[in-house]
Amino acid sequence: MDLPLPAASTTAGPTRALAGFVAGLRLEAVDDFARHAARRHLIDTLGAMIAGAGQEATGSVERALAAAGLPAGPVPVPGLPRRYDMLSAAHLGGTSAHGLELDDGYRPGSVHPGAVVVPPAIALGAMRHASGAAVLRAVVAGYEATCRIAAASHPRARWRGFHNTGTAGVFGAAVTGAALMGCDADGVENAIGIAASSAAGLFTFLAGGDVKRTHPGHAAREGLMAALLTESGLPAPRGALEFKEGYFNAYAGGDTGAMDAAALDLMSAGGQHPRSRFAIAGCYIKPHACCRHIHAAIDAALDIAQAEGVTAEQVERVEIGTYAVAAAHAQVGWSEMTTAQMSFPFVIATALHRGRVGLADFGAAQRADPAVLGLTRRVHVEIDPGCDADYPRQRAARLALITREGRRFERYVPEPYGGVSNPLDDAGISGKFLGLAAPVLGAAQAETALDQLWRIDTLPDVAPLAESLAVG
CATH class of the missing domain: 3.30.1330.120 (2-methylcitrate dehydratase PrpD)
Structure with a gap:
């Protein structure tokens, strides 16, 4: 018979450490360097989403959703004219963000955090009229989860054939949703526990096909669903990252004795930027459209x-x-x-x-x-x-x-352009965004959206911003 599920975690393992971090995170406690990095990565990812909305993989997802009979919804998707339900918007946004190999990344975890964090943040934020500050806080939390879990897994997960953006990314999306919903530590850990069953993505794309583009879309949708299921009362296993049958043992070689998942200092995985303790400060932005x-x-x-x-x-x-x-x-x-x-x-x-x-x-x-x-x-x-x-x-x-x-x-x-030691400046970020967004939205609309994004933490409601990122 099943063991009874505890009402709250009793073990201070890595899952609980992450959940406690997210629940206790306050935007005013995020240092200026990391907060500015969050704006930069939000802008960069949204530019990639807008440009990637027209690629074939995004079109395939749109056609699949239509074939499934999903009706139009209230949530705008950057770069697209049609509005969708929240989950489909996150799915499409994640697919488009990764579709042109222009999205950001975190070197220690070989993962693309923006493509799994920003789509659910924008979809849920628009649906619930969240403030820009709340969205930015959720983005910082989502990057922390994605980057730390990926760094703790890499490169063992890669040599097992897993794509960290899809596998670790689902936790980042779940944490993003839980943070925007205002979950406490128990709620965040529950969302992580649900998301663990949806971690997916293999390196089979090296043999061809376009499935790689959809990995972040799947992770964004399933992670957001995990947060929604938590909000709706579905109980989940605790300690899902370090549990004997949990994520690290299954995906990152914990079953081989290569790591002691329960003793892992997750919040230090991947190290820290010299100017900030937050993972988002250590992410890179791509200047070249390739791996x-x-x-x-x-x-x-x-x-x-x-x-x-x-x-x-x-x-x-x-x-x-x-x-x-x-x-x-x-x-x-x-x-x-x-x-x-x-x-x-x-x-x-x-x-x-x-x-x-x-x-x-x-x-x-x-x-x-x-x-x-x-x-x-x-x-x-x-x-x-x-x-x-x-x-x-x-x-x-x-x-x-x-x-x-x-x-x-x-x-x-030693480290390519766009990395922590050799970053793009703000003018480069703005130029990249306008170069990707203006051909889709028009120059005036793209410039207006960019101005709002640079000051997103002052916006009382991100819904109008989300509308300005969509077509029509």
Whole structure:
């Protein structure tokens, strides 16, 4: 028979530590650096959502929802004209945010927190007319959950085939919803306990298809559902992260003895930024439209090309040494946009040939460009012991470019552009947002929305802001 469920957690394990943190979080206690980081990552993720709303994977989710008979609802979705119910809005928002490989990330956990946290925050916030300060608090809490759980799991979960954005991300979405609902520690832990049964996402996307784009959408929807079920009275197991049959044992190798989940100091997993204890302060923002594992090598290749005046036609060979997780992308092809954005040879060839790596560089014509394809055969990737030893503390790459004339140029990039040590400035964040949002919303609407986002914690109600992010 089942053991009786305790009314409240009696064990001060990692699940309870996270729940207590979320329940006790007050926005005024969030330092200025982290609060500003929260605004930056909110803006960056919403730009990715707006641009990604038009991609095919988002369209597939829309058509699936229509086929299921779901009617229109009251919640706007950034970048889309149709309004949806709250859960569907989170599902679509998560899918669109991750759809173009432009969303943010947390290096120690190899996870994309914005795509699983911002969609439920905006959907629930709009539905319930939450204040901007309440939404920003929920975003900080959601990032903390996603990043810390992913960091505690990585890279063990990756080598088991799990995609942390889908698996750890569902907890971030659940915490975001619970925080906006004002749950106490018991309620937050209950939402985590429900969300644990929906943790999903595999690295099978490396073989092709577009399912990767939907991982954050699934996590955002199921995490928000976990918070709603908690609010509606569904009891859940306590200690779901560290329980013997819980998340860390099932997903992150706790069953092998590689970690003692019950003794884990979860709130320290991944470390801290020198200027803030909050995980959101340690997240990166992408300048290139592809897998983050390739960014250090892109920066190295672009720097050589620009500083040394090397053209693509002069390249004889490119030798790249990096960490094992990144080097695995050397075997990924480029028959589809999804795989091309994950492919080390194609991305580096693109950077050298076009002088950039942007969204426009992954279309069918670009993937068939003979000049780029010729360069892919000149790109060679291997595991560098030093880079591998430094991962996940750093995402480093060593790159040597040899020209047809025999000249050799070398670069070492310890951390790519957009990271904690080399961040985009606020003007870069605004420019990226407008570049993604203006073609969809129009320049005036995008600029108005951006102005409100920079001062979101002063807004009494985020519903009008959410409307301004949608089409029509």
